[in-house]
Amino acid sequence: MTLKTLLSAAAALAITAGVGQAQTVGFSQIGSESGWRAAETTLTKQQAEERGIDLRFSDAQQRQENQIAAIRSFVAQGVDAILLAPVVATGWDSVLEEAKEAEIPVVLLDRQVDSPDDLYLTAVGSDLVHEGKVAGEWLANTVKGEDCRVVELQGTTGSSPAIDRKTGFEQGIEGHDNIEIVRSQTGDFTRAQGKEVMESFLQAENGGQDICALYAHNDDMAVGAIQAIKEAGLQPGEDILVVSIDAVPDIFKAMAAGEANATVELTPNMAGPAFDALEAYWKDGTVPPKFIQTDSKLYTPADDPQGEYESRKDLGY
Template sequence: MNNSTKGLALCALLSVTGAAQALTVGFSQVGSESGWRTTFSESVKAEAERRGIDLKFSDAQQKQENQIKAIRSFIAQGVDAIVVAPVVETGWKPVFMEAKRARIPIVIVDRNVDLKNDSLYVTRIAPDFTEEGKKAANWLMNATAGKCNIVELQGTVGSSAAIGRMEGFNSVIANYPEAKIVRSQTAEFTRAKGKEVMESILKAEGGGESICALWSHNDEMALGAIQAIKEAGLKPGKDIHVVSVDAVDDIFKALAAGEVSATVEMSPHMGGPAFDVIEEYLKTKKKFDKWIVMDGKVFTTENYQQEYKARFVNQ
């Protein structure tokens, strides 16, 4: 074999080796119901591209049946790993068992699943939703001296984010006899539904003058509710405190305008940690803690300025 032939053979070998090392990962996303969710999806895609990962992306449009179909499709394609941001907690055991039988590891991100057998997934990377609810409630109780009539916009019924945030918030206000939730209704984590539901709540509450605060399970619903509050002739952030979760860009604009009182940060950048776990697991079969917790700050009208500058002024 001459030098030229050897060089071609080596290039072919390197090409095959490189192709073998490139990972293919299936990602089943809840949907695109919010700005936060869109940022989350784009962050995962960008991180996959940076690492040279072939990402198979599926938008479930907030339907679990679409996610189950997507996971089965990923299994049929023989992906190296699957990342799932589940719509709801229950109903995952059969399809997760199918992935395990195919020896395809699953990493859960964001919302949780209700599985007695935690060997069906590697780990979950997510914030503590209960803690987010507690942070929101603690801020509100401090701001109102524990005296407040609260209306609540819930997220998707059955989702771990809605369940955890509700439980955390309620556990705090239970210690304040003069604080109570007077109205609570789902707005499905969307801005349009947040506006619609808040309009009906304001009418039911005689225009809203007796409402001290709006507690929203995410920023998108809060932003919709803010429009309803303004259209009702009230000043959000002043007449009615607005407290929510996510810390998306638009909520910082509302903080700067004084229309939001506080938001609890939930980082959308979970792709990096998820891919770190997948790469390590595929190499070593390392056992990870079943929950890798991502923490977040509480931003208010008093401390939002530095983050606002980093997001908007320095770009």
């Protein structure tokens, strides 16, 4: 057996064992617009380190063009896989095709894309429509037939969470004619924008007197809105019900203070299932399902919010 043959066999064995060449992963992250997003980044880096994976990280600062440039850079570097948390759902076909032609598997994290599913290996995420529906059903059960005017803080325009969480909430309140969404505007998933938009809602709705509930597509916008409600002289959680999505530590702090009423969990550990799928794929070519669903749970003040805050506060949020 020649030296070349021996080296080739050793390389193949290393890859089969999940080590060696197939260990460099590019991660195109949306940015750091929320505590949840920061936690996802922290946990992805931790998961990579624990598994001996060389993670090459790129922060897109909320801009799709930066993500496309990052993916092309990863392809040029010859990484073994790419993790993509897409800022919006459309406009990915060309760059995903480039990754496919380079035989680099792409795994989507926590958001979906409107592209043919043969352009990515799998997507890890929650059922975003289900999250919104759980929030809507909670509100319908809470107001129990009383008239309720709702203001909605949407996520980034065009993103799959903004689209699906809106759809799900509307499904959750369907058939409850007493509940009406009277105002809906993007807060871009940030606390600052959540506060600013909520201020405009309050001004438009009789200083907030005509608002029954706030539905926010993520907790960070809800936390910003809670501040705006307090500055308007109202009591969030009582004068205006607050329901949101993500289950970040600060929403539990607000809940413990009586300033928030419900949140639907979105786990930030998307990387664990993603790396599991990639390692199986690298080992023997195992193709995962096109969607790997994570768990979601509704939390209310009955679920020990102070304890939930303490257990989550050091997770990188």
